[in-house]
Amino acid sequence: MNALLRLQSELGDIVSTAPLDLAASRTDKSGWIADGTPLALVRATTVAHVQAVLRIATKCRVPVVTRGAGTGLSGGACGTDGAIVLSVAGLTRILEINADDELAVVEAGVINQHLNDELAKQDLWFAPDPASKAISTVGGNIATNAGGLLCAKYGVTREAVLGLTVVLADGSLLHTGHRTVKGVTGYDLTALLTGSEGTLGVIVEATVRVRALTAGAVATIGAVFDTVTAAAAASAAITAARIRPAVMELIDPVALGLVAAYLGPEGSAGLPLGRGAFLLVQTDGPAALAEAEQAVAVLRAAGGEASLSTDAASGDRLLAIRRAMHPALEQFGRVLIEDVSVPRSRMAEMFAAIAEISARTGIPIPTVAHAGDGNLHPNFVIPRGGEADAAVPDEIWAAADEMFQAALALGGTLTGEHGVGVLKRRWLRDEIGDTSLELQRQLKAVFDPLGLLNPGTMFAA
């Protein structure tokens, strides 16, 4: 019996071969569309479903692409030709919230925001905060070790994951980690699986660390600088002053011009957005206001025109400037969001490198950065067309290649928080080197000896 028949006979109507389902499963929020047609989409709602899919896949030697909400930005969960697309978006149970131990146990398909809504009832929250949190899953968050706006202060996803339940390639269950704050028994498989992009196993359940909601008010600052260099220097001065903002976002002049046009004068929150670079700073906690006042002084000393808000409404107007970035770009086409990260002290150099590549190639590269941690998102806007246009034009990859090399030369990385996926696998060796790449391939082979788990993601096939 072939794989499809086995799936259908064991799993019934959670198995779809509807052309629309298969087509939708070939893409993600990066705009990448995988070639060919997947064998089937399986909408698992239990761990047993996931185990059955992996058993059948191993028996029939069929690849499996695991998917959550499909919000990935690197093409890492796109259904490839002949693969079983395994959706875990239907594993939506919050199994436990434990305030005493500051942890939650959730299934992989729980939406990040839904978890936070439930946690908030007990004055708790889950810190990993990808911009997609309203629509992305905890499992996807963990599979990519996702970042977000709050990492400099509150850490990346890995630091919030205590333990995992994972279905291995043969369908067996692996439990990793612990419910304790500390635990060093054996190798840290939890960390190895976090960020493994579906290539080592299928994460079905996670024990995550939660925190007490930060007490106190939030203060928000918007500041405009003449140049991106001045804005980057100002953000470094904030760090040097030992202020630790919850959010610190930098919008470069190219992006800011587009945002200003998109928002119009009424959306400018009283700031001169048409020129220069924009820095958004948000402080929280008991000392939020004092820190914000100190930050304003630092920003003004660094040449910024700064506006401090302590009420929710005007704070939201400042945040809206940052939030307008993506829609402002999307007016002009499909947005390919890159994701380089450099040491904070090299951020101004990275902005300069991007500006130089843009000027030389004639390709606009509007860029926003999580300035507190040196993670830049340079954007390429690709005019929309049919499916045939899903491919990114060669000249954009050439510019991206230069950008990646510049980031590496500055001691940085190809991807701060989106993952390697399909789109960045060709640069993997450039960053990690031959020795590491060879080891990583061997580690994958331990978990996935038949090479069935998300083949083509992270490593070139």
Add this chain to the structure above:
Amino acid sequence: MNALLRLQSELGDIVSTAPLDLAASRTDKSGWIADGTPLALVRATTVAHVQAVLRIATKCRVPVVTRGAGTGLSGGACGTDGAIVLSVAGLTRILEINADDELAVVEAGVINQHLNDELAKQDLWFAPDPASKAISTVGGNIATNAGGLLCAKYGVTREAVLGLTVVLADGSLLHTGHRTVKGVTGYDLTALLTGSEGTLGVIVEATVRVRALTAGAVATIGAVFDTVTAAAAASAAITAARIRPAVMELIDPVALGLVAAYLGPEGSAGLPLGRGAFLLVQTDGPAALAEAEQAVAVLRAAGGEASLSTDAASGDRLLAIRRAMHPALEQFGRVLIEDVSVPRSRMAEMFAAIAEISARTGIPIPTVAHAGDGNLHPNFVIPRGGEADAAVPDEIWAAADEMFQAALALGGTLTGEHGVGVLKRRWLRDEIGDTSLELQRQLKAVFDPLGLLNPGTMFAA
């Protein structure tokens, strides 16, 4: 040419076969002494030395036991019969301190306290804080993913490691991680190697995250409770009140009696130490005093007799009670420090289980806990004797076995921060299960196909 001759001819006088050197390399601070006699002790002072040792070991099929300062508490770095003991204690250079990027690059043999002394000149610090910090190395810290007193607030070692340079079994160099706050390119080998106890490679250099020194005063509270259950409930009430102490240590009645006798009345800091259990709480940061006053109210409401100190001298007197624990026990023999960790909410049950095992077996088990993170150190005191007495008596292992099973039944772990080493390897399977154990052995084989790296540590041979 055999391994010893090769070592001597390539490395000269950093190779010792002096009986005293070999004997000293067979033990660590756990008191464990490995059987037999090592082949040689090599005192590496450069990465090239380490590479040469590994190349020779691989060529000649000789095992290598890597060692830092020898402060381990699980027998994980004790020179075994016929092995090359590779000391990296001589790799002592601090290669970089970068305040802008909040990182330091250090060799493996740098003493934790020395790093912090150098960092303090720039108002920075390295948070991992094992009790041994004055004598233990950063490399040992990382190899065991060491904890300490500050983990509940400031995280474990893994969270402070950004990247590693590792000598692999064949002598080649592996670089992992990055200098950036975020980075998700490939698998997280940095985390996999952190806590790997010398079984995957030899850590020679680390890029570690450093922090701004916590501003503000420190406030210290000592409190005595009638029972350990009441003290554990009080520490839970502190957490429930959303107070986050830097330090929260709980001493049980058995240990407190010994400490009180050791310190005498003049060392009691005015507290009635002769009875009940002791809780030490230290707060830091800008809100230290306010948090401490809130904590005192919580502790008194929970039935404690509490004393708050805000000056250094009286704070030190309270801390001295905790510090007296180890010397108070050592008067009576060699101390075997166990290291179970349970979810915070189960800590009182774990203390009860230890008391029950102690009462039934007649073996005193004085216990101290890092109460903020549920990590208990039950102690066994073994009367001193000659080397023949280095072995832990069977009845103590039987009691320890019951204790480990109790911790696992409470959702805990065998070892919160000391590592598996040799002393706990026989319980590894009980905690992680067959599936994980088999995977972990295969992961080790990827890094160490010949089984030469610290064989017998973590996994039974």
